[in-house]
Amino acid sequence: MTRSFLSFAVAVLLTAAAAPVAAQATHEIRLEADPAADQYRFVPAQVTARPGDVLVFRAVKGGPHSVVFEEQGMPAGAKQILSAALPDRTSDLGSPLLNTGAAWRVTLPANLPRGRYPFYCLPHRAYDMRGELTVK
Numbered sequence: 001m002t003r004s005f006l007s008f009a010v011a012v013l014l015t016a017a018a019a020p021v022a023a024q025a026t027h028e029i030r031l032e033a034d035p036a037a038d039q040y041r042f043v044p045a046q047v048t049a050r051p052g053d054v055l056v057f058r059a060v061k062g063g064p065h066s067v068v069f070e071e072q073g074m075p076a077g078a079k080q081i082l083s084a085a086l087p088d089r090t091s092d093l094g095s096p097l098l099n100t101g102a103a104w105r106v107t108l109p110a111n112l113p114r115g116r117y118p119f120y121c122l123p124h125r126a127y128d129m130r131g132e133l134t135v136k
């Protein structure tokens with residue numbers, strides 16, 4: 001092993017130590033409807049995450065469900081940034097319909113503004129199926 005390689009390796013290690021990257025977390029949110037019990041809900045309904053984290057919305061019962069973020073209530077300037085990060089969206093801020101068993105995976109953009117992001121399920125909007133993401 002040459003001295004120059006060792007210098008390079010040490011430099012790489014020092015650089016890595018100087019700029020630690022925060023671990024990315026995954027948050028699973030279950031979408032559940034049980035008409036017999038009159039229950040329509042996101043579990044958990046309150047989610048706290050950081051930019052770079054992954055949200056997995058999973059329809060586990062009583063689908064189809066969806067996830068629609070509400071422009072009113074989110075930080076100013078957040079709509080375009082969030083919209084661009086939503087895969088397979090069916091509106092500016094809406095997921096596709098999620099049949100029971102399906103999941104929708106969203107990676108929060110690094111430049112997503114901190115704040116609150118309320119959302120609801122379109123098929124069960126009349127049943128007040130809603131939740132809120134807090135980005136901090």
Ligand SMILES: [Cu+2]
Binds near residue numbers: 129
């Ligand atoms: Cu629903």
